[in-house]
Amino acid sequence: MVQERPLPTFQASSPPVSKEQALTIYEDMVLGRYFEDKCAELYQRGKVKGFVHLYNGQEAVCSGVVKAMRSDDYVCSTYRDHVHALSAGVSARAVMAELFGKETGCSKGRGGSMHMFSKEHNMLGGFAFIGEGIPVALGAAFQSRYRRDAMGDANADQVTASFFGDGTTNNGQFFECLNMAALWKLPILFVVENNKWAIGMAHERAASQPEIYKKASVFGMPGYEVDGMDVMAVRAVAETAIARARAGEGPTLLECLTYRYRGHSVADPDELRSAEEKKFWRDRDPIKRFEAYLLEQALTSEADLKAVRDKITFVVEDALTFAEESPDPNPADLYKYIFAED
Amino acid sequence: MAQTFLFDALREAIDEEMARDQTVMVMGEDVGQYGGSYKVTKDLYDKYGELRVLDTPIAENSFTGMGIGAAMTGLRPIIEGMNMGFLLLAFNQISNNAGMLRYTSGGNFKIPVVIRGPGGVGSQLGAEHSQRLEAYFQAVPGLKIVACSTPRNAKGLLKAAIRDDNPVLFFEHVLLYFNKEDLPDDEYILPLDKAEMVRTGKDVTILTYSRMRYHVMQAVASLEKKGYDPEVIDLISLKPIDYDTIGESIRKTHRVIIVEECMRTGGIAAEIIASINDRFFDELDGPVIRMSSQDIPTPYNKGLENLTIVQPAQIEETVEKIMQSRL
Structure with a gap:
């Protein structure tokens, strides 16, 4: 096991969220976890096909950022995108149906696990190649600025969050987009989910400077190193970054130190990561940690939390039933959606 | 104007x-x-x-x-x-x-x-x-x-x-x-999916696009003097290809030459020939001929560069050959 980077500590003097906000965040994290657990089970049972990349362990990052955003803000993800879609507001039914390739899926069964899209929820995708979603997210952010400054729309203050992993930060599109975002002060958050491994390539073996947040400084933008297993810590920096973006002051780079509990995809034998390393991170489980925090701060009761878990258990089962009972796409529609007129 | x-x-x-x-x-x-x-x-x-x-x-x-x-x-x-x-x-x-x-x-x-x-x-x-x-x-x-x-x-x-x-x-x-x-004084919009009839004729259909249109028309100027009457179509849309216009022309001439600037292998003409075979095979009097750039990186030397792309004289020669073989 490579020497772990010390996780930055986060101290808030008083609880930074209300009870209602806390339960919303908790519900979002539990939904992410339970949904992905169900995916793993369904894949093993042969119900879900293709490449499936699960988000277990990283929930604090997505919930910490997206639940600090507005519903008219934009979210852009990678191939590990189920949970970003859920946090952005896409229903568990629509995401599950997409995994089943059904017509009721959020991408009408044409996309699959790695291509979750929803115009209604400003969910930009779902991008399966490394780095290719970042320019698209940059375009959404440019569009917000364009509407405000070139078209005079004072309400165009939407912010875009672009999520990607540590491996992507060695790709040109990452650097090119940081440059352009800073150059034009675009309202965007670059959210790095540093889970330490790009499939089997340890981050330290791929990056000459593994501390990704430091790369922000050369573009003249703030970069934060965050404990990505602490949803309140993620939310705190996300709020700062969102406020900066919304005020027209430009982009922020967030490096969230996190871990994926499962292999890169469900097809990954996951032979390179040590048991010791996995335990180190599982002991910092973001959901257990948030539960403990909420109880300790007396923001919620155990009964409140259990009610959320029960509700989400039902939501995920309902999504599964919905997906199973939904129709396949009509074969006559094979060519539909190639062009805008279709 | x-x-x-x-x-x-x-x-x-x-x-x-x-x-x-x-x-x-x-x-x-x-x-x-x-x-x-x-x-x-x-x-x-x-x-x-x-x-x-x-x-x-x-x-x-x-x-x-x-x-x-x-x-x-x-x-x-x-x-x-x-x-x-x-x-x-x-x-x-x-x-x-x-x-x-x-x-x-x-x-x-x-x-x-x-x-x-x-x-x-x-x-x-x-x-x-x-x-x-x-x-x-x-x-x-x-x-x-x-x-x-x-x-x-x-x-x-x-x-x-x-x-x-x-x-x-x-x-x-x-x-x-x-x-x-x-240019017209009034605003105009042209359809993206329609080929442009450059010259109507009855002997042979020449399909081309972009700059090769001018090489074709140079050849045609000389062919006209020799009494030939080729039809020249500028494809305009390379995807989708306007097979309506192409089909109409083939039904008239029954002969096709495609002149393109892209390379021969995997080129635009390669795709069109396959589709013409699918759609209009029975209308053809002979194989569709393609004249493409050579399958090489374009060389800097002027002489070699000229040899890389199709020249008007080659088009003229090909049309004449086709027309003579028909006789």
């Missing part, structure tokens, strides 16, 4: 569409303060400002992706490739995100972008600046591919491309920017 250069016709198209629709904007290398490497965006920076005529860093894949993201969220970007060859660096964004994303998203998003710029074999520009990417991109689903060839069609087609809700790859030719022509 005064004679208009092709580059100015394109500029007028962009200017008119930007004035008409605030969501239309231009982005690319040196499109703003510099006015574009071939002056297609000259003075537009001063007129529309730095956001609507956006000078980008040299980062083709990323600024192309940015244009796609802006299109997904409601703008209508015109992305200039300073040289279309540079867009090899943006192949991923053009293929995965411009071409395929609408389908992959189940129709969630449309991608109204125009990706335009100079392509083709110029005058001793060397291999990298002499590429014909239309052949490389033709297999990408979801893209429309257009090649303009005259000031008149350049303007009408570019306006149509800007208004189209789909991604359009718009090829200009580096040697045609200074062609001149009278």
Whole structure:
């Protein structure tokens, strides 16, 4: 096991969220976890096909950022995108149906696990190649600025969050987009989910400077190193970054130190990561940690939390039933959606 | 109306569409303060400002992706490739995100972008600046591919491309920017999916596009004097191909020559020949002949460069051979 980077500590003097906000965040994290657990089970049972990349362990990052955003803000993800879609507001039914390739899926069964899209929820995708979603997210952010400054729309203050992993930060599109975002002060958050491994390539073996947040400084933008297993810590920096973006002051780079509990995809034998390393991170489980925090701060009761878990258990089962009972796409529609007129 | 250069016709198209629709904007290398490497965006920076005529860093894949993201969220970007060859660096964004994303998203998003710029074999520009990417991109689903060839069609087609809700790859030719022509005074739009009948005739159908249209017409001028009557069709749309116009012509002439500037292997003609066999085989009196560039990187040396692309004399010779074999 490579020497772990010390996780930055986060101290808030008083609880930074209300009870209602806390339960919303908790519900979002539990939904992410339970949904992905169900995916793993369904894949093993042969119900879900293709490449499936699960988000277990990283929930604090997505919930910490997206639940600090507005519903008219934009979210852009990678191939590990189920949970970003859920946090952005896409229903568990629509995401599950997409995994089943059904017509009721959020991408009408044409996309699959790695291509979750929803115009209604400003969910930009779902991008399966490394780095290719970042320019698209940059375009959404440019569009917000364009509407405000070139078209005079004072309400165009939407912010875009672009999520990607540590491996992507060695790709040109990452650097090119940081440059352009800073150059034009675009309202965007670059959210790095540093889970330490790009499939089997340890981050330290791929990056000459593994501390990704430091790369922000050369573009003249703030970069934060965050404990990505602490949803309140993620939310705190996300709020700062969102406020900066919304005020027209430009982009922020967030490096969230996190871990994926499962292999890169469900097809990954996951032979390179040590048991010791996995335990180190599982002991910092973001959901257990948030539960403990909420109880300790007396923001919620155990009964409140259990009610959320029960509700989400039902939501995920309902999504599964919905997906199973939904129709396949009509074969006559094979060519539909190639062009805008279709 | 005064004679208009092709580059100015394109500029007028962009200017008119930007004035008409605030969501239309231009982005690319040196499109703003510099006015574009071939002056297609000259003075537009001063007129529309730095956001609507956006000078980008040299980062083709990323600024192309940015244009796609802006299109997904409601703008209508015109992305200039300073040289279309540079867009090899943006192949991923053009293929995965411009071409395929609408389908992959189940129709969630449309991608109204125009990706335009100079392509083709110029005058001793060397291999990298002499590429014909239309052949490389033709297999990408979801893209429309257009090649303009005259000031008149350049303007009408570019306006149509800007208004189209789909991604359009718009090829200009580096040697045609200074062609001149009278343009209509009134606004006009040309369809993106229709071939242009350049010369009606009855002997043989010659299909061509972009600069090769002029090599064909040079050959035709000489063939006319010898009493031949070829029909010349400028394809305009390289994807989809206008098989209605092609079919109508084949039913008349029963002979086809395709003259193209892209390379022979995997070229535009290769695709058209296969489709003509599928659709019009019974109408043909002989095999479709293709005249393409050689399968080599375009050499710098002028003599070798001339040997790389199809020359008018070769076209003339081929038509004569076909017509004689018919007798």
